[in-house]
Amino acid sequence: MFKEFKAFIMRGNVMDLAIAVIIGAAFGKIVTSLTDDIIMPLIGKVFGGLDFSSYFLVLNADKVPPALAGSTDYAALKKAGVPLLGYGEFITQAVNFFIIAFIIFLMIRAVNRVMPKPEEAAAADPADVVLLREIRDELRAKRG
Template sequence: MSFVKDFRDFAMRGNVVDLAVGVIIGAAFGKIVSSLVADIIMPPLGLLIGGVDFKSFQWVLRDAVGTAPAVVMHYGVFIQNIFDFVIVALAIFCAITLISKLRRKEEAAPAAPPKPTAEEILLTEIRDLLKEQQTPRL
């Protein structure tokens, strides 16, 4: 029973739940960025370089022989994945920068010092009176 309770406590800890949500949102964000690159960015870029689809860029290392398939390096897909990575990294950088700026603004506003308690006020008055008694009078 202790194992089940320990596991439940672990799984319900805030950090684990936050991490799970982050992974799910990250996967969905990755799909959105992949679609952005494949469907929005790469077609005009391919058009600019002569109407070429990047996915069609490949090197055939060995042609298909009989039932053996061809050995092909799809470097166009690799280039597209590099674009995906750069855009995801840029988006994450912008989000982290924004969060850091917001946190700095929160930290920049210092909290007002707490009001002294009645004891502190009384002790301050006693200290001041003792100082007055010790100073020589001319």
């Protein structure tokens, strides 16, 4: 069983996928930092606040502990179990998604420009396929 597992792991596709996951995780951290540390503070400044993640609504004020009454600390209120509608955090995550989606779009676009088009790949048929086509065409010409 160990030999089968080792053969499975050593296949090229599995190793490529593992590398892609590791690079993707690191890339996700970079995008999160870009969003949290650069983009969202700028958007927050435009909307009148410095910390965009502090935009939320308390859904049940009765659940707020007395020590956190009037608090604007989203993380502390969430940790205390207060029901919140954290639209600022949602907007932050949506911006993260759009940044990642746009960068992936640019990468796929670049790869598509470099990769040969299907017509170009079809033009380079092996010699035996070309010979078989010629034989087929000769046979059709003799019949008709």
